Every structure is written in structure tokens, then in C-alpha cells.
Amino acid sequence: MKGVDHLAHERNKTEFDVDAMKIVWAGSRHAFELSDRMARLVASDPAFQKDGRIRLGRKELFKNTLRKAAHAWKRILELHLTEEEAGWLRNFVDEPSFTDLHWGMFVPAIKGQGTDEQQQKWLPLAYKMQIIGSYAQTELGHGSNVQGLETTATFDPETDEFVIHSPTLTSSKWWPGGLGKVSTHAIVYARLITNGQEHGVHGFIVQLRSLDDHMPIPGITIGDIGMKFGNGAYNTMDNGVLTFDHIRIPRNQMLMRVLQVTREGKCVKSNVPRQLIYGTMVFVRQTIVADASTALARAVCIATRYSAVRRQFGSQDGGMETQVIDYKTQQSRLFPLLASAYAFRFVGEWLKWLYTDVTQRLQANDFSILPEAHACTAGLKSLTTTATADAIEECRKLCGGHGYLCASGLPELFAVYVPACTYEGDNVVLLLQVARFLMKTVSQLGSGKKPVGTTAYLGRVQDLLQCCCDVQTAEDWLKPSVVLEAFEARSARMCVARAQNLSKFENPEDGFAELSADLVEASVAHCQLIVVSKFIDKLQQDIPGKGVNRQLQNLCYIYALNLLHKYLGDFLSTGCITPKQASLANDQLRSLYSQIRPNAIALVDAFNYTDHYLGSVLGRYDGNVYPKLYEEAWKDPLNDSVVPDGYHEYIHPMLKQQLRNARL
Ligand SMILES: CCCCCCCC/C=C\CCCCCCCCCC(=O)SCCNC(=O)CCNC(=O)[C@H](O)C(C)(C)COP(=O)(O)OP(=O)(O)OC[C@H]1O[C@@H](n2cnc3c(N)ncnc32)[C@H](O)[C@@H]1OP(=O)(O)O
Numbered sequence: 001m002k003g004v005d006h007l008a009h010e011r012n013k014t015e016f017d018v019d020a021m022k023i024v025w026a027g028s029r030h031a032f033e034l035s036d037r038m039a040r041l042v043a044s045d046p047a048f049q050k051d052g053r054i055r056l057g058r059k060e061l062f063k064n065t066l067r068k069a070a071h072a073w074k075r076i077l078e079l080h081l082t083e084e085e086a087g088w089l090r091n092f093v094d095e096p097s098f099t100d101l102h103w104g105m106f107v108p109a110i111k112g113q114g115t116d117e118q119q120q121k122w123l124p125l126a127y128k129m130q131i132i133g134s135y136a137q138t139e140l141g142h143g144s145n146v147q148g149l150e151t152t153a154t155f156d157p158e159t160d161e162f163v164i165h166s167p168t169l170t171s172s173k174w175w176p177g178g179l180g181k182v183s184t185h186a187i188v189y190a191r192l193i194t195n196g197q198e199h200g201v202h203g204f205i206v207q208l209r210s211l212d213d214h215m216p217i218p219g220i221t222i223g224d225i226g227m228k229f230g231n232g233a234y235n236t237m238d239n240g241v242l243t244f245d246h247i248r249i250p251r252n253q254m255l256m257r258v259l260q261v262t263r264e265g266k267c268v269k270s271n272v273p274r275q276l277i278y279g280t281m282v283f284v285r286q287t288i289v290a291d292a293s294t295a296l297a298r299a300v301c302i303a304t305r306y307s308a309v310r311r312q313f314g315s316q317d318g319g320m321e322t323q324v325i326d327y328k329t330q331q332s333r334l335f336p337l338l339a340s341a342y343a344f345r346f347v348g349e350w351l352k353w354l355y356t357d358v359t360q361r362l363q364a365n366d367f368s369i370l371p372e373a374h375a376c377t378a379g380l381k382s383l384t385t386t387a388t389a390d391a392i393e394e395c396r397k398l399c400g401g402h403g404y405l406c407a408s409g410l411p412e413l414f415a416v417y418v419p420a421c422t423y424e425g426d427n428v429v430l431l432l433q434v435a436r437f438l439m440k441t442v443s444q445l446g447s448g449k450k451p452v453g454t455t456a457y458l459g460r461v462q463d464l465l466q467c468c469c470d471v472q473t474a475e476d477w478l479k480p481s482v483v484l485e486a487f488e489a490r491s492a493r494m495c496v497a498r499a500q501n502l503s504k505f506e507n508p509e510d511g512f513a514e515l516s517a518d519l520v521e522a523s524v525a526h527c528q529l530i531v532v533s534k535f536i537d538k539l540q541q542d543i544p545g546k547g548v549n550r551q552l553q554n555l556c557y558i559y560a561l562n563l564l565h566k567y568l569g570d571f572l573s574t575g576c577i578t579p580k581q582a583s584l585a586n587d588q589l590r591s592l593y594s595q596i597r598p599n600a601i602a603l604v605d606a607f608n609y610t611d612h613y614l615g616s617v618l619g620r621y622d623g624n625v626y627p628k629l630y631e632e633a634w635k636d637p638l639n640d641s642v643v644p645d646g647y648h649e650y651i652h653p654m655l656k657q658q659l660r661n662a663r664l
């Protein structure tokens with residue numbers, strides 16, 4: 001870092017060991033060192049610079065992305081980077097591209113749903129990028145309802161092939177990333193038909209383009225679906241449309257871990273549950289939760305640094321004006337978002353552990369925690385992406401007018417991030433899945449089935465329905481057991497109330513449809529409880545570094561008590577707390593904001609983001625905002641000439657016209 005540090009006075013106030021916090025944020029010293037090295041490698045390579053990409057037209061933008069992806073691959077090979085290092089490098093290139101789908105979905109789908117032979121054949125090709133894959137599930141007519149997909153895969157026993165076909169316009173594959181212009185192959189989801197019988201939706205490896213000249217295979221129609229929300233942003237991605245006219249593929253290109261089709265066209269089920277066909281989605285949802293904290297931390301880092309630089313009002317005797325970060329209203333909007341970034345980081349870590357555990361159990365034919373893994377990944381994906389998208393927009397507002405400039409980095413971040421609320425499962429549809437899981441768990445309580453894992457608290461439902469919150473002073477809200485009990489009681493009471501209402505319906509499906517909005521609220525309460533409880537678990541770990549645990553405690557209680565404030569209706573209406581206790585929680589929240597305030601800049605420094613990755617004039621590490629904002633404005637193409645193009649055609653004649661009218 002060269003030059004003056006305009007935020008030095010802020011950094012001098014820090015009460016904890018920032019380097020130790022960087023390691024907590026990264027997850028381990030190894031993860032910190034590796035990500036730090038990759039971030040610097042990308043930031044120092046001119047081929048990866050991002051300036052001006054929002055001003056590029058679609059074709060230039062897309063070609064620029066192809067160039068960066070090719071350069072990244074070249075560097076990965078030259079430097080012999082490991083898979084982990086390569087993943088970090090791609091992350092810091094910071095531009096959505098076909099490689100996200102290749103590595104993030106195509107490869108995992110083959111790993112999760114392919115047989116050993118299929119993996120041996122296809123994975124080496126994919127690892128060397130001799131083929132490029134995408135994940136073609138969604139169609140024009142159906143996305144959420146996977147069982148409603150219309151593409152067919154009909155087995156032809158004469159030739160030992162599947163015939164992949166798009167029977168209707170609505171069966172056109174629509175949305176898959178990387179499909180429009182790049183992918184040579186895709187995992188295509190289609191209805192399996194053998195001997196005239198349907199066997200549900202399955203995945204098939206289908207070649208789409210020639211490996212010689214990139215032309216579509218005859219019978220395949222393929223292209224890009226068009227511009228998406230925001231300038232630049234997700235338009236670096238070629239989301240595609242694809243139709244099949246009786247395309248033939250060998251039988252061994254159906255992913256057959258769940259179900260095998262024999263030479264005669266007979267379907268043989270393996271011992272793994274049918275839901276494993278959805279396994280790639282579980283994997284990706286888990287990675288989306290981890291990514292939510294990264295995106296949220298970016299927005300919060302920008303808004304926090306800028307809030308310390310920006311001054312408005314409050315000058316006395318010609319002194320300095322007030323830093324906007326010192327306004328209590330700014331703190332009450334900003335610090336819960338800072339706390340959420342840390343909360344999502346830790347729940348993401350835990351979810352990764354859960355996913356690894358499930359994968360190991362599946363390999364040992366233990367499928368018992370698959371429903372919980374599905375509910376957790378679906379629910380936390382929904383909770384964290386909704387909160388992050390909302391938070392990015394809130395950070396834009398926290399930066400006032402300058403937040404609306406592309407130079408703030410926030411409009412692009414929002415545009416890139418917001419589809420996370422839709423892709424990989426619409427967030428409401430996913431919460432309804434959680435609700436089904438919760439209602440099933442509650443309905444089984446009577447039969448003596450003991451809930452485990454994240455629903456274990458429902459096993460104590462009788463206690464939780466009766467318990468009274470033990471808070472008499474604001475300090476009592478700093479007891480983990482008190483906070484946990486309040487969240488558990490709220491969630492348990494909401495679940496039980498919903499289950500009782502459901503039981504009034506003769507047909508449970510009718511009841512579920514009628515009460516779905518209420519059910520979604522119970523799912524949110526349950527997921528918030530998971531986040532709070534995993535944050536509290538984190539505090540119990542031995543966390544080295546002066547003052548680090550203290551800061552994390554403050555953030556944990558800010559996260560929990562802010563939720564309590566925001567969802568006060570739930571807590572009061574279910575009788576978990578009294579209005580007086582709610583008021584004490586607010587007092588505690590204000591006190592926590594004051595304690596976080598001197599550490600705010602250091603807490604965002606701990607994210608260890610380079611200026612390159614942040615891509616924000618407002619969020620610069622050195623806080624030198626105004627001269628750089630001024631400099632940035634002059635880079636706009638409109639400022640290439642003093643008198644704009646179009647002056648002679650449109651402005652000048654208008655002015656002359658007015659002059660003539662004035663003379664009349
Ligand atoms: C400033 C610039 C910044 C730049 C930054 C750049 C950085 C890069 C940024 C971003 C790049 C990221 C790249 C991301 C790429 C996006 C990828 C997106 C890909 C996709 O979207 S793929 C398509 C995903 N589609 C979906 O998710 C569809 C959603 N629908 C479903 O999941 C299901 O169909 C359903 C669950 C809704 C179906 O419900 P239903 O029909 O009722 O269920 P059934 O199929 O009958 O099953 C019932 C039974 O199964 C259980 N179950 C359902 N799903 C699963 C599962 N996944 N796992 C396990 N079990 C499952 C369900 O609970 C039922 O169980 P039960 O019978 O009740 O016990």
C-alpha cells in the first residue's frame with residue numbers, strides 16, 4: 001500500500017488482532033495464505049483488469065470474458081496450480097463465465113450421478129478442458145417443477161441408443177449458463193422412456209457442438225437467450241437456448257448411478273435413493289451459501305469504509321463535520337449487515353462440513369441424513385441469498401448518491417448477485433421444501449421418532465412451548481443459552497401452530513397450499529435459528545488472537561438481537577418474550593453498536609479483499625475517495641469530447657428554434 005492512508009485514524013482505534021481475524025474469516029491459515037496469494041496474483045496481472053467492463057457492448061464484453069477465461073486457464077497450467085488454487089484464481093478473476101458451470105455443475109454432476117466407468121471416461125476430458133460442459137435442466141416452460149420437464153430420452157433397443165428430443169416449444173432448454181455459445185457438452189435432463197414406459201427425469205451426457213469447428217451437431221439448435229439485468233454484470237455469461245430434433249446418443253451416456261437401463265431397455269434400480277438425481281443441486285446450494293458471505297462482505301466493506309470517509313453535518317466552530325458512520329441510524333442499518341457477513345461465513349463453513357459428512361455417508365450406503373441435508377441446503381441457500389441481495393441494495397443506499405454510481409461497484413455487484421435468489425431453486429419454492437420437512441418432523445413426534453441434527457430442538461417441544469424467557473436486564477441478552485432458547489421457542493411454536501392448522505384440513509395437500517405463506521415464515525424462523533446456533537457454536541471454539549473472540553461475540557449478538565427486533569411480531573405473538581424484554585434487547589443492541597464502532601474498519605479489513613477484487617472507488621483501502629471519484633468521471637466516453645456527438649443534429653437546431661421563437 002503506497003500513499004496516504006485516509007483511514008489510518010480508524011485503523012488506530014482497533015481493539016483486536018486483525019491478522020488473527022483474517023484467518024478466522026478464511027477458515028484456516030492454509031486457506032488464508034492460499035487465497036491471499038491467488039488474490040494478489042490476479043490483481044497484479046494486467047490481463048485481469050476490470051476497469052471499464054461495464055461500458056463494453058455485449059459482444060466485446062463476452063469476448064473479453066473468453067479472453068480472461070483462456071488466460072486464467074493458461075496461468076493455471078503454467079503455474080501447475082492445484083484444484084483448490086485454481087478455484088481461488090477463478091474466483092478472483094471475478095467475472096461470471098462458462099467455467100463456473102463447467103467446474104461448478106457439469107463436473108460435480110458426473111461425479112455425483114455417474115457410474116465409476118462414466119467418471120473414468122468423462123472426468124479426465126473435463127479436467128483437461130478437452131470438453132466444456134454445462135448443466136441443462138431448466139426449460140422454457142418449467143424450472144422449479146423438475147418433474148414437469150418435457151424433453152424426452154427414448155431408448156431405442158435396436159441401436160442401443162437414446163433419442164433425445166424436444167417435443168414442444170416449451171421443452172426448449174432455457175437458461176443454462178455457458179450453453180449459448182461455448183459448451184461442447186451438457187448434462188441434459190430429460191424424461192426417460194423405455195419400452196413405452198416413463199421412468200421420471202434423468203441426466204444424460206450429450207455432445208452439442210463439434211470439437212473441430214464448434215458447429216452444433218446436426219439436429220441441435222442452440223443460441224444465447226439475450227441480455228439480462230444490469231450493464232456488464234451477468235451478461236458476461238452466455239445463458240442459452242437449446243432444442244433437439246431426435247438426437248441419438250449411446251446408452252452409456254445416461255448417468256446411471258441411481259437407475260441403470262440394460263441393453264434390453266429394462267430399468268434396474270440401484271440401492272441409492274431417487275433423490276440423488278437432485279444431488280448436484282444440493283452440492284451447488286451449499287457452495288452458494290458460502291458465496292453469500294463473500295458477496296455480502298464485499299458490499300459491507302465498501303459501505304463501511306465509505307461511511308468512515310463521508311462527513312455530513314455536525315460541524316461546530318468550523319471543525320470537522322460528523323463521519324456518517326457515527327450516526328446511530330447508519331450504525332443500525334450497517335452493523336447488522338456486517339454481523340450477517342460473519343454469521344453467513346460460519347454457517348457456510350458448517351454446511352460444507354455437513355455436505356462432506358453426507359457424501360461420506362452416501363458412499364457407505366447411509367442415506368438417513370439426506371432429507372436434512374436437502375432441507376438445510378435449500379433453506380440456507382434461500383435465507384442467505386435473499387438477505388445478501390437485500391443487503392447489497394441497502395449498502396448502496398448507505399453510500400448515498402455516490403452508491404448509485406457504477407464506480408461504487410455496488411450496482412454491478414447487485415446485478416450479478418440478485419439472480420442467486422432465483423437460480424438453483426427459487427427462494428420461496430425452496431422454503432416450501434423446508435416447510436415440508438419441518439411439518440413431517442413435527443407429525444412424527446407423536447410416534448416417538450426423535451428428531452436429530454438441526455431439528456433436535458423439536459424433540460424438546462413440550463418444554464419450548466412453555467418456557468419463559470429469563471431476561472431481566474439488557475446484559476441478560478448476552479447469554480448464549482437465553483438467545484438460543486428464544487430462537488428455539490419461536491421456531492418450535494411457529495412449527496407446532498402451523499402443524500395444528502394443517503391438521504384441520506381433510507386433504508393435507510390442500511392445507512399445505514392454503515397455508516403456504518404461513519409455512520414459509522416457519523421455515524425462515526427455523527433457518528435463522530440454524531444461523532444463530534452455528535454462530536454460537538463458533539464462539540465456543542478456541543479462537544486465538546487478542547480480542548478476536550470478543551469481537552465475534554459482539555457480532556453474534558448483533559446478528560441475533562437485530563433479527564429479534566426485525567421479527568418482533570413472531571417473538572411477541574408466540575409469547576416467547578415480553579414487550580419489556582424486547583425493549584431490553586434493543587438497549588443491548590445499541591450498546592453493541594457502540595462497541596463495534598471503533599473496530600468497524602478493521603472488521604472489514606479482515607475480509608482481506610484487494611482493491612482489484614472490490615472494484616470500488618468508495619471502498620478503496622486507503623479511503624482516498626474524492627480525488628479518485630473525480631478522476632473516474634473523466635474516463636466516461638461522454639467526456640471524450642467537450643461538445644457531445646449529436647450537438648449539431650439535435651441541440652443546436654433546438655436552441656436556434658427557441659431563439660427564432662423568442663424573436664417572434
Ligand atoms: C462485481 C462483479 C461481481 C462478479 C462476481 C462473479 C463471481 C461469480 C458469481 C456468480 C457465479 C455463480 C455461478 C452460479 C451459476 C448458477 C447456476 C444455476 C444453475 C441452476 O439454476 S440449475 C437448475 C436448478 N433448478 C432448481 O433448483 C429447480 C428447483 N426445484 C427443485 O429442486 C425440485 O424439483 C423440487 C424440490 C422443488 C421438486 O419438488 P417435488 O416435485 O415436490 O419433489 P419430488 O421431485 O417429487 O421429490 C420429492 C421428495 O424428494 C425430496 N427432495 C427434493 N429435492 C431434493 C434434493 N435436492 N435432495 C434430496 N431430496 C430432495 C423432497 O424433500 C421429497 O422428499 P419426501 O418424499 O417428502 O421425503
Ligand SMILES: Cc1cc2nc3c(=O)[nH]c(=O)nc-3n(C[C@H](O)[C@H](O)[C@H](O)COP(=O)(O)OP(=O)(O)OC[C@H]3O[C@@H](n4cnc5c(N)ncnc54)[C@H](O)[C@@H]3O)c2cc1C
Pocket residue numbers: 101135136137138141142143144145174175176177234239419422423424425426427428429432
Ligand atoms: C442467471 C440464471 C442462471 C441460471 N442458470 C441455469 C443453469 O445453468 N442451468 C439450468 O438448468 N437452469 C438455470 N437457471 C434456471 C433457474 O434454475 C430457474 O429459473 C429457477 O429454478 C426458477 O425456476 P422458474 O424460472 O421456473 O421459476 P418459476 O417456478 O416459474 O417461478 C415464478 C414464480 O412462481 C413461484 N412459484 C413457483 N412454484 C411455486 C409453488 N409450488 N408454490 C408457490 N410459488 C411457486 C415462484 O416463487 C416465483 O415467484 C438459471 C436462472 C438464472 C436467472
